[in-house]
Amino acid sequence: MPVPSLSGTLRPLLWRLLTGAALGLVLFGGESWLLLGSGLVGVDIPVDGPYAALAAAVRPVVPALLLRVAAVYAVAGALLALAALVLARAWGPGRREPVEGGGRGARAWSLGRRVLTELGEGLVLLGLLVWGHAISRPALFDDLPAVRPLLAWLVEHGQPWHPRAAAAAWLLLHGVLFVTRSGIPRRRLAVGAAVAGVGALAFTGAGRLAAREASHPLVVVIGIDAFRPDRLKSQGGTGEVAPHVERFLVDATLFTRAYTSIAQTEPAWRSLLTARWPHTTGVRYALTADSRMRLQPTFAQSFAQAGWRTVFATDCSRFHFEGPASGFATRLQPPRGAVNFLLEKLRYRALGVFADHALGAAWVPEFIDNRALAGIHDPMGYAERLASRLVDESGQGPTLFAFHATAAHFPGDPVYPFYRRFVPATEPLERRLRMHFAPVTPGVKGGWSREGAEALYDELLAQADAQVGEVLDALKRSGRYDDALIVLMSDHGESFHADRPDLAGATSVHGARLSDEEYRVLLAVKPPKGQGRGPSEVDALVRLVDVGPTLLDLSGLPALPESDGATLAPLLRGGTRAPLPLYAETGFTHVLPEVFDAGHWPGAPRSFDAYRIRPDGVVEMGDEAHAAILAEKDRGAFDGRRWWRERPRADGSVQHTCEGDCEGPDAQALEAWLDAVQGLTPEGGWRKVAGHVDDPRNTKPPGALRPPQQLLRLRAGQPDGPANPQPRGG
Template structure:
């Protein structure tokens, strides 16, 4: 009789578990119905590509299997708690099952409320139950009742209870935080090289931006002890393209990597890429990034190991699923790592992302290979749009402008990434990585918010043109999008801290590293030059200008208020899904190349070519923040501006889609700007 009742308890709890999964899934769709419907409508444009991809369908299928398996585990846990009530009391199977399942469900919801108060899974955050004391006490109670229930039930039905008991014990083991590793002795005969990228970090938001406090005190501390390049630029203000330029030391026109999510091919790589050169010298090379939706860099690019969430088009669909309570409960555990690789340590899943989990995984990877010198390239993406976080809280010290809510949230995220940066630095220091290292802190691009302080002034009252935009890579006249943080510490010979206003770019990092390691290194194939304040290089000269280009710039990025759905609607058609399940830019991107803005930056000017603009080039005097059409230039350096136009035309002369209006032709004959 008891065995029959135990079977019934198991079946009832499985029914409860699957029912609650369906109910919470429906609830999530209803709460975010407008967004879900709009996203579904947009996703329909590439749904056939997704469904036609074996890799993408496999990833989605594995997710569904993992979700069902998780709810089987939940049902098993509740069944053993229910078994305690069934065996030791006179209640029936339905009553025992209800009590057991409610206790387990309450445990899940309480922990979700504490860990993820800003998510749908954390809807109990403002209730009396959401306290650490209740969560810990409830955890001990449920574990105790499960253990007692298992012990009592297995005596009644050993075969029935053994298998779910073993599975449940394994799952509980994976929920326990990992133990500290025993670290090998660090290899010190070669210096380490560390590049820490911080997404969208604007240089003008470092330091004491507001009276009495800084948004980024830890990053400020690093910069103040570094050679800080205040006039640094990225050749393209998008993460994937910027990192590719940094690692290769070559312009996007040379590598062919012009857009985010461009399909990988071997021709993009060269044996001169930084990771390849350092691997040849015996380095263990690691690339780590906590948001992979728009950056497909992995082991194919020559790295020994990669840390981060799984790459794939399924990432775009599954990040909403993290707000299902059962998934949120395990999202940052070893169990979540195995079941939900698209969600684990994924900054794109902002509702459950824990920066400390990503940082610890990175440190664990580095610690395993201390018998070799290390090349670490890592990128932290907390400041990236949509500027949301699992427990983001307002800060009254930061002025709030109702016309600029995105900028306020961005500044909150800078505070969060500053803490993550320091945790990472402390960890690298603790395991000996920084003792003899060359350490760069950079940003891949800035960020545009169309702030009043960022606006350029027209040189003539009669002319108008959109000289700024939201986001990054959307307007080459928007210096706040292309100006980047670039600071370096040489911990082998001391910091030699100072500020340097030389015109530099991310392209200069690879040749700098190689010359720092070996003064005889061949750097002839690089577009960048070694940084003179870091290494001595006879015959090396810094660039007098830097060439930059936009990425995809949609009309939505120029509106006063950013509409995420409009951005998606205008951009989703540029992408497709490969048979392996990766989201990529469509290979036939000639139209995108024709739509690129291109510019050249010097100490004094930004000179830009906009496709479709027939009146001429645009000339910005950087120091004054003033712009003109080249034909109406009213500044006092027309010859310099004309020279830059010729340099711009020469650099992009063979680039597909450049200057279809023939604006460069008059400058072939040395005609100056409005002379």
């Protein structure tokens, strides 16, 4: 019996791999053609007007990016071809075809049958993968009209175990056929399977044992974007939205009246890191230019200077990117700027099927670890990888690890099983699977309701909660949970316009109004074991700027040299501290301020022209828009009993209002405190107004009416004079 040569064995295998890779590239080419046909900005399409800079910024990086994507398709096609080759062997005589004595026709028939069998096997495997992903992350396919009826059925009735069971049955059938034809003793097969199982269990146990050996100090800061504390059971919620957060609160102290100074992610995190108010940091809206940032020490820098490992991670960076000024030595986040906005358009669906694992995340992290790519990003797989990274980092030395979970932010696509939690099954598919933009325009109602929008928001919070649960469970499995200092917080709340029936169904917003819905946040602290367990709840007014001083205090590190925040350690130990007010200001949203406040100064443009794109692709706010944003901001102070607010008016005046207990010296003291925080004095010529502007008894002294440009300069500490279109330092 002749022994086949090595080349004779490898040649068919190599041919299959090359064929599979070629078919994968054909699929990549087909998806690329569809993307180009949809009018994708910046990819070999002439672009004029304001998008020219965007196109110019992304073109240099697109070729290398697409080559890496193409490589994923090629490798996936080759692996599918290899798997199909192995499975196809169960159906026929195998390598010794064609049969002896057969002519050319017999050989052609044998070859054709083999090719069709392998092709069928590959299509079945691909179909099983697509089936599973359509259930787990249906947003991957929800904008394909041809599959919407089938997708709707899967969303309603499909279960992840369905494709897994089908795959198991398919493989079992092939295993039976293979064993029957191979003649290998069944006892040998059983022994081999048992040895493999014991080896896998031993490997897993060894990994967990090694993780428990670490005992370095660990500080974990977890932020859940847009989490409103009224979703907690103790704060009036059902308790069904965030079960992992609820379990964490059993071990932590919850601050029931915690507030952010600005309800937008990038400026809120900058204030959190520096313990300074937004007008001090210079970061007062998303996409702030680097040149306008006023560098301040951060608590992350303090940890790094003390020899700690410092890591920041987030799955979305379009409107929140942490650079070196954050103080984190390691920053795990999607790319910054124009390329990230381009990626949202590069919906390579097969990439979400083939690369949603650790290897794919390492090769194309811009896609797999980027929440902006609906359906392609796997939030739970991301959380598992992040939890593993946290455990690994904490085992190498003292570690500060911060994670910002952004599931509840636009475009918000809930994955299985969260899209079945709260939105009724009777709602159309597009409302169940992804946030859609609806203008915040009075009287213009869409087909969505406020209740429906909040239900989708709750599903996304539940998804973020599951990610947080993965991180906390990893700490528990590794033995690091008890001795870790853990802070769980949100950067801002969310408004669904409950007080405005005429805005029913409009897109939610945060940072538009100084209100509890948008500015009250989640804040809970679990000290390390042995440092004492404080009260389960504290209702004193606290601010996000207090988080950094608290972490440094509890970790035994020096305080920041300048700080608007103060440590919460006395409250955590059951004591008290002197009441400290909150400074707050509105951000810059897609909503014109006069929508919520008739007569408000209209402020900045809400178009692409408000931004500029640097040669390196970074998108940042332009100078004119910057000046207008500062002029349109509402400012306020809150002391736990009253809100004092200032609103710029279209006629150039400033409206002063007080909400709450506004009688007596405390209200006047809060007004004076707001003046002092902003560096304003009565000599500024506009600040002191008797009573409230909307009070008919009020009289406006000379100078109370100023055009917005003059108000801007006064608030920036500049002398009153001719308008300056580029105020310094923001």
